[in-house]
């Protein structure tokens with residue numbers, strides 16, 4: 001991904017909101033433009049898991065996130081949308097983006113995308129990436145996985161979607177949960193060709 005156009009990042013109501021937040025932190029600190037789409041159901045999990053308030057309107061959500069990440073100076077690089085704001089720019093293929101990352105991706109959203117159900121802004125933006133042949137990355141969060149989950153992911157994978165489960169490789173000298181999160185975020189960035197040194201690479 002280059003910095004010519006914004007990157008779409010979506011947060012769904014799955015466990016692991018921190019993966020989105022840390023990916024967003026990297027993108028903002030590295031001067032990417034981000035169109036962030038927040039599932040209306042994600043606020044409860046965000047509050048519970050990382051004490052981040054994603055309720056209220058998009059202006060407040062943006063302020064809360066920037067404060068949480070201590071990157072208030074990057075305000076102009078971040079647009080925030082709620083998933084029912086279907087009129088937002090990422091809904092249209094004519095709006096150029098570098099592609100989309102959905103982290104964490106619920107099984108519900110993966111199912112909707114695999115069916116072509118573009119009913120809300122997250123699934124519509126993903127549908128647009130598929131039709132415009134732009135990179136789409138999903139970070140599926142569920143365990144254990146049933147055959148429906150696996151079939152949906154296989155279908156997306158065959159369409160060229162990057163499936164990046166939040167699974168740590170322990171060769172990266174993982175000692176803390178932060179190291180583990182960095183490993184996953186590093187893998188999300190790697191698959192999108194975004195240079196990073198968030199984890200220790202294997203080299204002999």
Ligand SMILES: Cc1cc2nc3c(=O)[nH]c(=O)nc-3n(C[C@H](O)[C@H](O)[C@H](O)COP(=O)(O)O)c2cc1C
Pocket residue numbers: 011012013014015016039040041042045105106107108109141142
């Ligand atoms: C505490 C909690 C944790 C959840 N974690 C997951 C999860 O990790 N993966 C998942 O697919 N669904 C999870 N769900 C269920 C989703 O929130 C639910 O399917 C929701 O409809 C997804 O909405 P969205 O994809 O529109 O954001 C969780 C629900 C709750 C209440």
